[in-house]
Amino acid sequence: MKFRGKIVDVACLNHVTRVISTISKLTKTCVLRLTADNLFFVLSGKVANGGVSMWCELSQANVFDEYQMEGVSSEDNEICLEVTPENLSRALKTVQNAKAVKVKLTKKHCPCLTIAAELPTLSSISRVVTHDVPVDVIPRRLWHEFKEPSMPDFDVSVYLPPLKTMKNVVDRMKNLSNFLVIEANLSGEMNLKIETDLVSVTTHFKDLGNPLWGDDASQDGGPSPSRDPEAMAQARVDIRKLQQFLMGQQVNPSKAMCNIVHERVVHLILLHEDVSLQYFIPAVA
Amino acid sequence: MDCVVTGGNVKVLAKAIHSLSRIGDELYVEPQDDGLALRSVNSSRSAYACFLFAPLFFSRYTVPGGHTFRCKMAIKSVQAVFRSLASLEKTVEKCHIELDEQKNRLTFTLHCKHGLLKTHNLSFQDSESLQAVFDKDSYANVFRSHPRLLVDTVVHFPPSLEEVTVSVSDERMWVRNHVEEEDQSKAMLTELCLASDEFDHFAVQTHNSVTFCLKELRGLLVFAESTGLPISMYFDEPGSPVVLSVTDSVLEGNFVLATLSDDPNKRKNNSRRAHTPPPPPDDFMNDDIDAYLIAMDTSIAPGPSATGPPTTPLAASTCSKQPAAANHRTRLYSEEEEEEEEEETADSAGPPNKKFCSLFFGSVLPPSSQMTTQPVTSQEVLASDSEDDEQ
Numbered sequence A: 001m002k003f004r005g006k007i008v009d010v011a012c013l014n015h016v017t018r019v020i021s022t023i024s025k026l027t028k029t030c031v032l033r034l035t036a037d038n039l040f041f042v043l044s045g046k047v048a049n050g051g052v053s054m055w056c057e058l059s060q061a062n063v064f065d066e067y068q069m070e071g072v073s074s075e076d077n078e079i080c081l082e083v084t085p086e087n088l089s090r091a092l093k094t095v096q097n098a099k100a101v102k103v104k105l106t107k108k109h110c111p112c113l114t115i116a117a118e119l120p121t122l123s124s125i126s127r128v129v130t131h132d133v134p135v136d137v138i139p140r141r142l143w144h145e146f147k148e149p150s151m152p153d154f155d156v157s158v159y160l161p162p163l164k165t166m167k168n169v170v171d172r173m174k175n176l177s178n179f180l181v182i183e184a185n186l187s188g189e190m191n192l193k194i195e196t197d198l199v200s201v202t203t204h205f206k207d208l209g210n211p212l213w214g215d216d217a218s219q220d221g222g223p224s225p226s227r228d229p230e231a232m233a234q235a236r237v238d239i240r241k242l243q244q245f246l247m248g249q250q251v252n253p254s255k256a257m258c259n260i261v262h263e264r265v266v267h268l269i270l271l272h273e274d275v276s277l278q279y280f281i282p283a284v285a
Numbered sequence B: 001m002d003c004v005v006t007g008g009n010v011k012v013l014a015k016a017i018h019s020l021s022r023i024g025d026e027l028y029v030e031p032q033d034d035g036l037a038l039r040s041v042n043s044s045r046s047a048y049a050c051f052l053f054a055p056l057f058f059s060r061y062t063v064p065g066g067h068t069f070r071c072k073m074a075i076k077s078v079q080a081v082f083r084s085l086a087s088l089e090k091t092v093e094k095c096h097i098e099l100d101e102q103k104n105r106l107t108f109t110l111h112c113k114h115g116l117l118k119t120h121n122l123s124f125q126d127s128e129s130l131q132a133v134f135d136k137d138s139y140a141n142v143f144r145s146h147p148r149l150l151v152d153t154v155v156h157f158p159p160s161l162e163e164v165t166v167s168v169s170d171e172r173m174w175v176r177n178h179v180e181e182e183d184q185s186k187a188m189l190t191e192l193c194l195a196s197d198e199f200d201h202f203a204v205q206t207h208n209s210v211t212f213c214l215k216e217l218r219g220l221l222v223f224a225e226s227t228g229l230p231i232s233m234y235f236d237e238p239g240s241p242v243v244l245s246v247t248d249s250v251l252e253g254n255f256v257l258a259t260l261s262d263d264p265n266k267r268k269n270n271s272r273r274a275h276t277p278p279p280p281p282d283d284f285m286n287d288d289i290d291a292y293l294i295a296m297d298t299s300i301a302p303g304p305s306a307t308g309p310p311t312t313p314l315a316a317s318t319c320s321k322q323p324a325a326a327n328h329r330t331r332l333y334s335e336e337e338e339e340e341e342e343e344e345t346a347d348s349a350g351p352p353n354k355k356f357c358s359l360f361f362g363s364v365l366p367p368s369s370q371m372t373t374q375p376v377t378s379q380e381v382l383a384s385d386s387e388d389d390e391q
Helices: A012-027 A083-091 A140-146 A163-174 A239-247 B009-022 B075-081 B085-091 B147-154 B215-227 B264-271 B313-319 B339-347 B352-360
Strands: A002-007 A030-034 A038-041 A055-059 A068-070 A079-083 A100-107 A111-119 A127-134 A156-159 A178-182 A190-195 A198-205 A233-238 A253-259 A265-272 A273-284 B002-006 B026-032 B035-041 B047-053 B061-064 B070-075 B092-100 B105-112 B117-123 B139-144 B162-166 B172-177 B189-195 B200-202 B209-213 B229-235 B242-245 B252-258
Touching: A002 A012, A012 A038, A012 A055, A012 A083, A012 A239, A079 A083, A079 A140, A083 A111, A083 A127, A163 A190, A163 A198, A163 A239, A163 A273, A178 A239, A178 A253, A233 A239, A233 A253, A233 A265, A233 A273, A239 A273, A253 B070, B002 B009, B009 B026, B009 B035, B009 B047, B009 B075, B009 B085, B009 B092, B009 B215, B009 B252, B026 B075, B047 B215, B070 B075, B075 B105, B075 B117, B085 B092, B139 B147, B147 B189, B147 B215, B209 B215, B215 B229, B215 B242, B215 B252
Parallel strands: none
Antiparallel strands: A002 A068, A002 A100, A030 A038, A030 A079, A038 A055, A055 A273, A100 A111, A111 A127, A127 B189, A156 A253, A178 A190, A178 A233, A190 A198, A253 A265, A265 A273, B002 B061, B002 B092, B026 B035, B026 B070, B035 B047, B047 B252, B092 B105, B105 B117, B139 B200, B139 B229, B162 B172, B162 B209, B172 B189, B229 B242, B242 B252
């Protein structure tokens, strides 16, 4: 197993730092899959994280100027590591002005991702800062847990309102209730509802638009054409999970969508430049 | 005591007080003939700071005649006087500090714009003398740099980080975070290498590594950066304190921090290593991919950086191996002390604590009131950092 990448472009460094920073706000640990073309940050839905799962994909060519990866074997040409994104984020944040940043898989006292940056200085010798981030190598037999999630058989798909607005609403609702109902229909309407013994609050969003999933929508499990456009599909979720998702978003994505499987799962998809982030929040009774 | 600080110096005084607050909870005030000394020490006596403001810093400076006056007060109260630095600059024209010995009060009067007077009466307690014994000019390794260099170095370490290890060779300085042995498997290791020509002055006599607490230093860095004064750093053998100073014509600030000491076996290794050739030049950025076939088997690769200082993290971890009962923080001691002498005093029947403290601080009060009472279990007399232990 070998991995070595070099980032020289400031914009690319900035880009990957922001992605990792967003991931670090969503989860404490996750799996990093390195393939020949892509980097994937994966969180598989387990009871421990409340059933929430995440899949983030970015293309390595848009980050690294040089990229060499040799996986576990030639048939399984990828590397799977368990990482703490917070550590990676911290290491990258302080080297934004570096001339070059190298990321390598190394073995120090344990397997590590070593991030080494050459910092500009006034003197002739440049300053090198090295961060060794400990990682765990995931054995091949467990790789099936970190496969790309399939598109759920959703009932409604709707574009999200501006994330900042959603975050403000959810932040305030969190003070009143632990659970929130997200509902949306095929007429571009979405409601966020909370209900307690004393009060119920609903925020209505209109004219959001519904994404079209194309001709193969029926194979992918898109909404059936006979569905009543006014009918709401809803799911009741833990409000903290939704808040966590909204808190982590630093950049307004070019596309933000929400797929709801009635009373089963909320599937959030964000697309920005070459990065796609999918977040699944299971519904609770 | 009666002194007046005017103009921009009010802000300097305020910043000094804020940086002292990063060390300890109490401010020791001692007006001396050579200036006003403001000092602070942390509860485990492992960090000490002193700012000495010369009489010329003040537009008026009079000391109480005849007797020496010393007091201490809660530093938070003094900080409250100088709370907002931005507004100090804009509105305060002068600050008058006056002692009222009968009422045990120190009065701070801020003369502000538009004839506004803000008077703060702070009560104080009598205190013992607090004076660290150190002789930085005799230390083997001396460095001086613009504060920006140290600030840029420290930024790479998380704010919560406790300890850093600084190692030097003839041309380089390495700064890395110090990780306790138990945490080593999961901790992130960060290492930064500075070249000698980034410093204004870089004089190394012995290739040493010292480990000290970073948190307490940040107060000095903030002060130095805002005043633009160069920081000088002095250190010697591990165990001997590291001293950081800022100086100009009217003030001198010294921050003295304890360092982790070696056990005697380790010390021998250190002196041997001092004679080994310096590590190969940093060719990290020109590496060849073939050289990076990582060993996924049991072989152990070199320390944090292939070109790191002689002290690898494995070796450094033995440094922190101490008897389980004892706190590994060493105490500050006068640099005249020999390792052998400590061993003798510790083994002797007498109360070692008393001896340790009187060597370091010119203390006149009996040991029980202020000093730690932790039993000594090794030749390093260790200070307790727990308030509970102090009587």
